[in-house]
Amino acid sequence: xxxxxxxxxxxxxxxxxxxIVYYANYLRLFEMGRSEWLRAIGxxxxxxxxxxxxxxxxxxxxxxxxxxxxxxxxxxETDVEYLKRASIKFVYRIxxxxxxxxxxxxxxxxxxxxxxxxxxxxPQALKERIQRIMASGEFPPSSCQL
Amino acid sequence: xxxxxxxxxxxxxxxxxxxIVYYANYLRLFEMGRSEWLRAIGxxxxxxxxxxxxxxxxxxxxxxxxxxxxxxxxxxETDVEYLKRASIKFVYRIxxxxxxxxxxxxxxxxxxxxxxxxxxxxPQALKERIQRIMASGEFPPSSCQL
Amino acid sequence: xxxxxxxxxxxxxxxxxxxIVYYANYLRLFEMGRSEWLRAIGxxxxxxxxxxxxxxxxxxxxxxxxxxxxxxxxxxETDVEYLKRASIKFVYRIxxxxxxxxxxxxxxxxxxxxxxxxxxxxPQALKERIQRIMASGEFPPSSCQL
Amino acid sequence: xxxxxxxxxxxxxxxxxxxIVYYANYLRLFEMGRSEWLRAIGxxxxxxxxxxxxxxxxxxxxxxxxxxxxxxxxxxETDVEYLKRASIKFVYRIxxxxxxxxxxxxxxxxxxxxxxxxxxxxPQALKERIQRIMASGEFPPSSCQL
Numbered sequence: 001x002x003x004x005x006x007x008x009x010x011x012x013x014x015x016x017x018x019x020i021v022y023y024a025n026y027l028r029l030f031e032m033g034r035s036e037w038l039r040a041i042g043x044x045x046x047x048x049x050x051x052x053x054x055x056x057x058x059x060x061x062x063x064x065x066x067x068x069x070x071x072x073x074x075x076x077e078t079d080v081e082y083l084k085r086a087s088i089k090f091v092y093r094i095x096x097x098x099x100x101x102x103x104x105x106x107x108x109x110x111x112x113x114x115x116x117x118x119x120x121x122x123p124q125a126l127k128e129r130i131q132r133i134m135a136s137g138e139f140p141p142s143s144c145q146l
Numbered sequence: 147x148x149x150x151x152x153x154x155x156x157x158x159x160x161x162x163x164x165x166i167v168y169y170a171n172y173l174r175l176f177e178m179g180r181s182e183w184l185r186a187i188g189x190x191x192x193x194x195x196x197x198x199x200x201x202x203x204x205x206x207x208x209x210x211x212x213x214x215x216x217x218x219x220x221x222x223e224t225d226v227e228y229l230k231r232a233s234i235k236f237v238y239r240i241x242x243x244x245x246x247x248x249x250x251x252x253x254x255x256x257x258x259x260x261x262x263x264x265x266x267x268x269p270q271a272l273k274e275r276i277q278r279i280m281a282s283g284e285f286p287p288s289s290c291q292l
Numbered sequence: 293x294x295x296x297x298x299x300x301x302x303x304x305x306x307x308x309x310x311x312i313v314y315y316a317n318y319l320r321l322f323e324m325g326r327s328e329w330l331r332a333i334g335x336x337x338x339x340x341x342x343x344x345x346x347x348x349x350x351x352x353x354x355x356x357x358x359x360x361x362x363x364x365x366x367x368x369e370t371d372v373e374y375l376k377r378a379s380i381k382f383v384y385r386i387x388x389x390x391x392x393x394x395x396x397x398x399x400x401x402x403x404x405x406x407x408x409x410x411x412x413x414x415p416q417a418l419k420e421r422i423q424r425i426m427a428s429g430e431f432p433p434s435s436c437q438l
Numbered sequence: 439x440x441x442x443x444x445x446x447x448x449x450x451x452x453x454x455x456x457x458i459v460y461y462a463n464y465l466r467l468f469e470m471g472r473s474e475w476l477r478a479i480g481x482x483x484x485x486x487x488x489x490x491x492x493x494x495x496x497x498x499x500x501x502x503x504x505x506x507x508x509x510x511x512x513x514x515e516t517d518v519e520y521l522k523r524a525s526i527k528f529v530y531r532i533x534x535x536x537x538x539x540x541x542x543x544x545x546x547x548x549x550x551x552x553x554x555x556x557x558x559x560x561p562q563a564l565k566e567r568i569q570r571i572m573a574s575g576e577f578p579p580s581s582c583q584l
Binding site for chain 3: 456458461462463465466469492494495496497498499500501502505546555
């Protein structure tokens with residue numbers, strides 16, 4: 001579960017006048033997380049794009065539990081909840097590096113589309129890569145449902 | 147339903163390399179919408195803050211239906227779905243001014259807190275203002291549940 | 293001088309934990325200004341792009357005079373300082389709608405490039421449009437040096 | 439010269455429809471750089487704030503040399519050009535980790551102010567810290583003029 005971690009240091013540009021990270025910026029952190037997840041399994045998003053496939057977000061949800069503040073070091077944990085015929089769902093947990101407290105949880109769903117925006121099947125190479133990893137147990141994105 | 151409308155012209159800074167509005171930026175549009183909703187009923191958010199009350203976002207959700215692009219003129223419609231004892235839920239619809247097509251729908255939930263972040267009751271003045279408007283029927287945020 | 297004006301209401305998403313508009317976001321306001329300037333003279337940037345020409349920023353400068361705050365209504369005034377063989381320079385003034393106070397001043401320089409990023413001449417149609425306006429005196433971007 | 443380096447991986451949220459990093463986002467990278475510079479000398483910005491002092495940006499300039507793109511790994515090098523009686527100037531260089539090519543150069547100037555926004559002297563502890571480092575030669579921000 002949640003195998004890929006990154007850390008991110010909050011800058012002023014992420015915060016708002018309430019003194020906390022602006023709510024839209026958690027979606028930037030989610031993107032950092034899923035980008036790293038794909039890189040970790042050996043299929044960076046740029047490679048998916050080189051196949052003529054994009055994965056625009058169709059849904060995004062975030063539950064804000066505790067505020068993050070300037071200079072906080074955040075941990076973003078990312079996993080794949082499912083990989084379907086033409087979509088993928090990522091789940092995220094953002095916590096404080098300092099005390100481990102959960103700050104936010106959320107998910108994003110992405111459709112696979114071609115360069116004209118038409119829905120296409122989940123790229124075969126991505127599917128196989130995830131299945132191989134699951135079979136080997138080396139890097140178990142354990143909640144993947146293929 | 148959905149009584150408060152604003153329009154917004156997409157700038158380059160809102161888009162990403164996929165040529166469409168970056169998914170996190172819809173949450174900025176939601177904020178513009180709810181900020182205008184509060185101003186429209188005569189209780190700008192800055193006034194709520196002057197009472198020592200903040201309304202941080204506790205949940206945000208967006209369903210992305212069709213992409214918005216550079217220079218598109220967007221319509222953001224905002225309404226309140228409910229006002230509870232210590233929280234408020236806004237719902238949003240973003241559509242294309244040019245053809246009326248729905249581009250995104252979503253919601254945000256906000257808790258009322260004091261300056262130390264402690265949960266407080268929904269400010270009485272906000273509650274009364276919304277009830278008065280509903281009773282008068284002049285500006286009916288019809289889905290409000292008080 | 294400074295003939296094209298737009299107004300913009302500051303949202304939470306523009307501010308930072310210092311309670312003021314984050315310094316990078318003034319460059320978003322500059323973009324809103326020059327986008328409107330081009331639309332005002334009848335050559336929206338999207339049209340320039342339809343000719344296969346882009347105008348990436350090569351320099352940006354901002355002098356921050358007084359802070360802008362949440363819910364402030366800002367006025368962005370934009371003009372063209374010069375239009376050269378292969379570049380254009382915009383100048384900006386951001387002030388408070390409420391009291392007219394100058395908040396920031398700055399400029400951006402843009403090169404004209406083709407779709408491969410190669411420098412090209414200033415599009416003839418843009419040049420002529422600006423010259424015609426100057427000659428007619430109807431909409432005098434008076435500081436233009438052609 | 440330019441002693442503090444950080445790296446940053448470009449996300450979709452940093453780019454625009456031209457396929458390159460949006461020009462305002464370089465100012466976010468500059469902030470990451472100067473934040474790390476202060477942390478490297480042992481005076482994180484949060485500590486400066488704990489003394490009741492802020493350092494709002496009074497000027498920012500960026501010269502964009504070559505575009506940065508999605509997933510590029512960027513190097514941000516930061517140094518202090520001068521530390522004056524009541525201000526500080528940082529200089530930045532952003533380059534490509536892959537090929538070392540310079541992508542952007544710029545600077546920011548910051549005034550020291552108290553919590554009411556009144557200009558104050560450069561904090562003594564910051565001044566001494568920088569002088570001590572220069573004297574020891576251990577971490578020579580060599581272009582500092584004290």
